[in-house]
Amino acid sequence: xxxxxxxxENRYSALTLLCWILWILPSCQKAxxxxxxxxxxxxxRFHPLMQGTPLSFSKTYTLPNGERFEPRVFKFYxxxxxxxxxxxxxxxxxxxxxxLADAAQPASLTIKTSIPAGSxxxxxxxxxxxxxxxxxxxxxxxxxxxxGMFWTWNxxxxxxxxxxxxxxxxxxNNLVEYHIGGFRVPYNAAQTISLPVSGTAxxxxxxxxxxxxxxxxxxxxxxxxPLSIASNAVSMTPGELAWNISRNFSGLFTxxxxxxxx
Amino acid sequence: MxxxxxxxxxxxxxxxxxxxxxxxxxxxGGNLQSIEFPKPAGWxxxxxxxxxNPLTKEGVALGRKLFFDGRLSKDGNFPCVSCHQPFAAxxxxxxxxxxxxxxxxxxxxxxxxxxxxxxxxxxxDGGITHLDLQPLAPITAPNEMAETIENVLNKLNADADxxxxxxxxxxxxxxxxANMTKALSQYMLILVSANSKYDQVKRGQAQFDVNxxxxxxxxxxxxxxxxxxxxxxxxxxxxxxxxxLNPAFNDVGRMRITGSKADSLKFKVxxxxxxxxxxxxxxxxRFWNLEDVYQHxxxxxxxxxxxxxxLTEFLKTLTDERLGGM
Numbered sequence: 179x180x181x182x183x184x185x186x187e188n189r190y191s192a193l194t195l196l197c198w199i200l201w202i203l204p205s206c207q208k209a210x211x212x213x214x215x216x217x218x219x220x221x222x223r224f225h226p227l228m229q230g231t232p233l234s235f236s237k238t239y240t241l242p243n244g245e246r247f248e249p250r251v252f253k254f255y256x257x258x259x260x261x262x263x264x265x266x267x268x269x270x271x272x273x274x275x276x277x278l279a280d281a282a283q284p285a286s287l288t289i290k291t292s293i294p295a296g297s298x299x300x301x302x303x304x305x306x307x308x309x310x311x312x313x314x315x316x317x318x319x320x321x322x323x324x325x326g327m328f329w330t331w332n333x334x335x336x337x338x339x340x341x342x343x344x345x346x347x348x349x350x351n352n353l354v355e356y357h358i359g360g361f362r363v364p365y366n367a368a369q370t371i372s373l374p375v376s377g378t379a380x381x382x383x384x385x386x387x388x389x390x391x392x393x394x395x396x397x398x399x400x401x402x403x404p405l406s407i408a409s410n411a412v413s414m415t416p417g418e419l420a421w422n423i424s425r426n427f428s429g430l431f432t433x434x435x436x437x438x439x440x
Numbered sequence: 441m442x443x444x445x446x447x448x449x450x451x452x453x454x455x456x457x458x459x460x461x462x463x464x465x466x467x468x469g470g471n472l473q474s475i476e477f478p479k480p481a482g483w484x485x486x487x488x489x490x491x492x493n494p495l496t497k498e499g500v501a502l503g504r505k506l507f508f509d510g511r512l513s514k515d516g517n518f519p520c521v522s523c524h525q526p527f528a529a530x531x532x533x534x535x536x537x538x539x540x541x542x543x544x545x546x547x548x549x550x551x552x553x554x555x556x557x558x559x560x561x562x563x564x565d566g567g568i569t570h571l572d573l574q575p576l577a578p579i580t581a582p583n584e585m586a587e588t589i590e591n592v593l594n595k596l597n598a599d600a601d602x603x604x605x606x607x608x609x610x611x612x613x614x615x616x617x618a619n620m621t622k623a624l625s626q627y628m629l630i631l632v633s634a635n636s637k638y639d640q641v642k643r644g645q646a647q648f649d650v651n652x653x654x655x656x657x658x659x660x661x662x663x664x665x666x667x668x669x670x671x672x673x674x675x676x677x678x679x680x681x682x683x684x685l686n687p688a689f690n691d692v693g694r695m696r697i698t699g700s701k702a703d704s705l706k707f708k709v710x711x712x713x714x715x716x717x718x719x720x721x722x723x724x725x726r727f728w729n730l731e732d733v734y735q736h737x738x739x740x741x742x743x744x745x746x747x748x749x750x751l752t753e754f755l756k757t758l759t760d761e762r763l764g765g766m
Contacts, residue, residue: 324589
């Protein structure tokens with residue numbers, strides 16, 4: 179019907195027609211496939227540690243300040259991954275989902291996303307959840323409130339959870355519970371974590387850039403805000419204490435290795 | 441060469457139209473009957489984003505079924521409707537504090553549920569930032585429905601009827617946190633209270649009697665409407681009306697959410713709509729009747745006993761009989 183309006187006068191216009199059809203039709207395919215030739219993968223592997231050895235949930239550790247701590251739960255959200263190309267330019271994968279890392283579930287400690295091929299000098303991720311997703315209804319996937327990382331009475335995500343026991347805690351049953359979150363200014367506890375990877379080889383299409391990251395849990399208690407279990411064994415609400423503890427978070431993460439794999 | 445230009449242009453248009461048709465996802469729902477949100481004439485625009493949860497007759501019915509279903513609670517005894525009773529404008533009738541699982545009291549008075557599409561936060565302290573998130577609080581509170589979200593979803597997913605209904609409304613039989621709460625929102629959103637005598641008078645369909653008219657004048661003269669703004673009869677803000685801290689609960693209100701001392705003892709201004717049905721009053725239900733409330737305001741807004749009676753006559757015209765049947 180539409181074609182009847184097209185006056186095909188010579189073979190050039192017929193050729194143009196064919197070109198348009200060939201060009202337009204593939205655009206109905208799933209988005210993203212067009213860019214495949216340039217795409218490579220980025221993989222973060224988090225390694226929770228305590229005092230240089232893999233975190234164990236059945237062990238009582240002595241923290242740098244002399245207090246004792248037996249960890250039982252360690253979880254955190256990550257998302258909003260960005261990267262800096264060597265020689266300038268940034269990439270972001272802000273459309274990506276969030277990831278919930280749980281020290282008790284090894285598979286959750288590796289997160290994978292796709293990035294353009296190229297050479298990178300650093301990456302960042304948000305430890306936490308951006309404020310928009312805290313206020314725009316019920317999210318799904320890793321952010322589904324049924325994951326237990328959501329405050330129902332004061333809408334908002336728990337960005338990171340560290341629980342355990344300590345004989346130094348004055349709480350009932352010596353419980354230590356840090357539920358760190360809060361998106362409201364001035365106590366937004368979401369922290370951007372930087373991961374330098376300069377010197378890593380050029381990442382070609384289809385390859386994977388693997389970044390191994392140590393997560394040294396004793397540093398939860400040290401850094402800009404020295405945290406004592408005896409004085410603060412519990413932080414269960416957004417606010418100043420949660421924000422102060424979150425200021426230690428960037429110290430937890432150290433890149434130990436970054437390499438390109440086929 | 442001109443013809444190449446035109447044919448290209450027309451073909452581009454044609455291709456775009458084709459693309460528009462073939463790329464539009466067909467809704468799996470089929471025969472869903474969409475409902476237009478019943479926004480009363482002259483009211484402000486609602487703040488709920490209906491594009492993220494389009495109202496349908498089936499969605500509302502599903503939400504209503506969930507609202508009345510005890511399986512949303514741990515022991516089956518506490519559906520949403522146990523504390524939000526239709527005949528009390530969806531507050532708890534004659535209860536200062538509602539009670540939940542295992543004979544426990546809650547710490548606050550259950551508010552009536554109506555005109556929720558105009559609210560951008562919920563609870564007396566505004567701690568909940570979206571209507572869809574609201575049900576998660578009572579479901580998981582140990583002194584209310586005392587259940588986990590996971591258990592609720594497991595119970596609902598085990599019910600073939602629910603699976604069918606969710607498939608129809610949301611295109612997937614799997615009941616998730618997101619579509620369960622969206623269904624509940626659909627029901628709560630259509631609880632629009634805009635058919636009281638007051639509304640009929642405003643629409644020119646009825647007339648106040650002398651006492652009601654005099655009461656309305658007092659309402660305006662005494663500036664009750666500086667907080668209880670028409671037509672919602674609330675400015676939706678957090679205010680302190682001078683109530684002292686109740687030492688039984690140490691409930692500091694909005695400050696519990698913001699952490700700011702300036703918000704201490706501030707609570708969300710409640711709507712006066714259906715106020716004759718929602719007693720006892722205040723966030724903790726400490727005032728049994730309107731007389732107690734007038735007495736509380738006696739320092740700031742003194743009223744004679746005649747004024748009190750007339751004001752009460754006006755406030756009774758804010759009762760919406762139709763709401764209870766929804």
